[in-house]
Amino acid sequence: MKQFRAFVKKEFHHILRDKRTLFILLGMPVMQIIIFGFALTNEVKNSKIAVLDNSRDAATSSLISEIEASRYFDIERNIYSYNDIEQTFKAGRIKLALVFPQNFGEDLQHFNKAHVQIVADASDPNVASTLTNYASAIIMDYQDRITHDRHLPYTINTEMRMLYNPQLRGAYNFVPGVMAMVLMLVCTLMTAITVVREKEMGTMEVLLASPIQPMKIIIAKAVPYLLLSVVNVASILLLSVFVLNVPVNGSLILLSFESILFTLTCLAFGLLISSSTDSQQTAMFISLTGMFLPTIMLSGFMFPIENMPLPLQVISNLVPAKWYYLIVKDVMIKGVGIESIWKETFILAGMMFFLLAMAIKKFKIRLA
């Protein structure tokens, strides 16, 4: 126990002395949450639009003011001829233009039917389709209200409800993703590097010639990173609850348990890498390509797995982060309990034991 304490203390010295790395390790989750939360959002807010109102009646002006009142659009300018639309697009000032034809209000009143043209800048297709959706939604809303007291025969109103994330906020998606990414980076990469560094420096030889058991070396190496991960998970959850208003709907204890399970899986993978390589560079390269890239690409966090070709869908099952991501989403956002995620938990635990067994076996082979 005394040996073990001395070893853990030494590991903390290494980590605390390397201020720059420590800063990155603790600052990274904060940075990522802030970047994903405020900069890299796929929600579109305050887009500049132009309005060409050829009708100028009560109906158009109330519709326009409604559009302006929404947080999605800012009316950059009013234009007065159809030709100006393209000019304004080319000048790059607007993303969308609304065109009301002459007699819009009258047509609406007398024929119960009027047209609005929505012109969007589709050089960015995602933004264009999101904006046209928002604009038509506002127009539909307006229409609903004015037809409210007239009874139209046989209309079907579809009513959509977005469960668990009614405002369709991106944060619900990336908070679990960032958690998976950060844990992966801290645990896999850092453990792999810290063990391989001992080999490179020649201190591993001295440690193996000392009476401390190899198992204790491995555990002592992992302890500080386990703690660091706990701090990181806590800071991500605090930020997401208090800054991004993403709630933790499920049990916090269950979430912590699953996070520790995933952390252990990453640590085991880091140890496996470190016992199969001899240089820090190789260890870093393997961790990044073997773990970090698949985590980003194949966990379902950036790109939906359902849209992938079948072979990639199959491969994605081998990525531990995919399962952790599913679990966190279910627990945090849907608020489910262990009964709905036991399968994922079981798979993750299986991966953990497999990687750990491999790592220990490799480590022992080296000793013989």
Place this chain on the structure above:
Amino acid sequence: MSNDKVITADRLTKKFGGFTAVDTISFDVYKGEIFGFLGANGAGKTTAMKMLSGLSKPTAGTASVAGFDVYRENEMIKKNIGYMSQKFSLYEDLTVKENIRFYAGIYGMTNKFIKEKSGLILKELHLDSEADRLVKSLPLGWKQKLAFSVAIFHEPQIVFLDEPTGGVDPVTRREFWSMIYQAAASGITVFVTTHYMDEAEYCNRVSIMVDGRIDALDTPQQLKKSFNAVSMDEVFLKLARKAIRTAD
């Protein structure tokens, strides 16, 4: 030097597949002796040393170190030896004091012992004012001497030194050897590999390995006499020329 044997090796052999790295070597090392373990690169020195320090199991033969069997009691062997590798083995990003505390800690020394003894050796090395400095800021010579002090901090019966003076200037090498003599005088057996033939002259007895075998083992004086050589350098060259195996 006494007549107590602290290391005995009898027909010790290590094979890796079809390759015989260490080929039936037999020798004894006595308490307080400085035992030089010489050989060209690839002659099998490191493999032999690994078997004796409990890091690697022999393929055949028997050996005991500090009274413990290398097959069954390698954990006990590890407690009773010190080890310093050819690569520098202190932590650069830890202070002098932290390094001492760490290594003493993994050998299970008590806090009281660590405190008293580290004060003593820091004074001997004239490092007491540098105790809180990071090891990376020390000159190489000091690091090497400190590494040796750390390797024998827990007062082992035997210390294994694997090319301890590589890349060190002559003055520091001399100081280093005076530390080795001091350790030997206090009863610690020193088992040292080296490439410097002048250092071989400092040893009580020297063994020379060629192609996994021990081809010569005696005092430096006796070796020079029987090989009709003026220096250990000449003895070594005469033996090493017979080698078939080349380095790695």
